[in-house]
Amino acid sequence: MPELPEVEVVRAGLEPAITGATAASVTVYDERSLRRHDGPSEDFIDRLTGRVFQSPQRRGKFLWIPLGDGDALVAHLGMSGQVLLRDRSTDDRLTRIRIELDHPDHGELRLNFVDQRIFGSMSIDSMLPTGDQPHLAVPSQVAHIARDPLDPFFDDAKFLRTLTAKRTTVKRALLDQTLISGIGNIYADEALWAARVHYNQPTESLSRAKAILLLAEVRAVFVKALVEGGTSFDTQYLNVNGESGYFAHSLNVYGQQGNACPRCGRLVVREQFMNRGSHLCRFCQRVRVGSRAG
DSSP states (O other): OOOHHHHHHHHHHHHHHHTTOEEEEEEESOGGGGTTSSSOHHHHHHHHTTOBOOOOEEETTEEEEEEETTEEEEEEOTTTEEEEEEOTTOOOTTEEEEEEEEETTTEEEEEEEEESSOOOEEEEEEEEEOSSOTTSEEEGGGTTSOOOTTSTTOOHHHHHHHHHHSSSBHHHHHTOTTTSOSOOHHHHHHHHHHHTOOTTOBGGGBOHHHHHHHHHHHHHHHHHHHHTTOOOSSTTSOOTTSOOOOGGGGOSSTTOTTSBOTTTOSBEEEEEETTEEEEEETTTSOOOOSTTBO
16 A cells, blocks of 8 residues: 555655646546545546646645645546656546546546555545644645655654553554554554564554664664655555655565565564564564563
């Protein structure tokens, strides 16, 4: 599933091309891709046609394009969704929604929402003021999502207080999008390895120093993944030009079970966790006992 770096790569790729463009026509090929839209496809088409796209925004794994008048076009990529920017002559297999755009500088463009597994969606949603920055707004679908650690308004102190006050384990906390957004399985495993924290370490046992280090490693792995265009294991994640990211070549533990830990040389393992896997080095990452393990 695309995580923060992949969604941010898409957002950044869209921004210069679609900001200021007008939706000339909209075609819905599969209504299942409107699962989060409150209304039928005709309503989606009518409300989007003729609207002018503003600069695309993101929070965590959600991407949206403000349309003015309190509305936004919201895209959630799900497991395999892609937002591809094309010229009008280019088609893509498995296109679920197509938006023809007219841009005052770039001319005629095509935006294809492609989704193999149809877990992603597009919708038109109303914008609501954020609780912590009321002069800013987010779509109602996104209002419950916490800020991500690359957000300039992310509150480090609040996150650290809430993290260590929770009665859960560290990886469960990192995947809780109401606590911190944008982190999925890949980047949780990578950050935990970098911080030498076991995924099952109780949150209340983390020392402040270790919690600060973990947050720093989350940011570091995000920044590195952004530089490398995100993580692609197959064609299910592509940027707006249909190209794969190459951060998969920089992964230390995720998907590396059976290989040597880059730090100590012992084997990386994969353990069952929440109907998915956790990848770790059992030597470098141990559950620390005692009060405020660090």
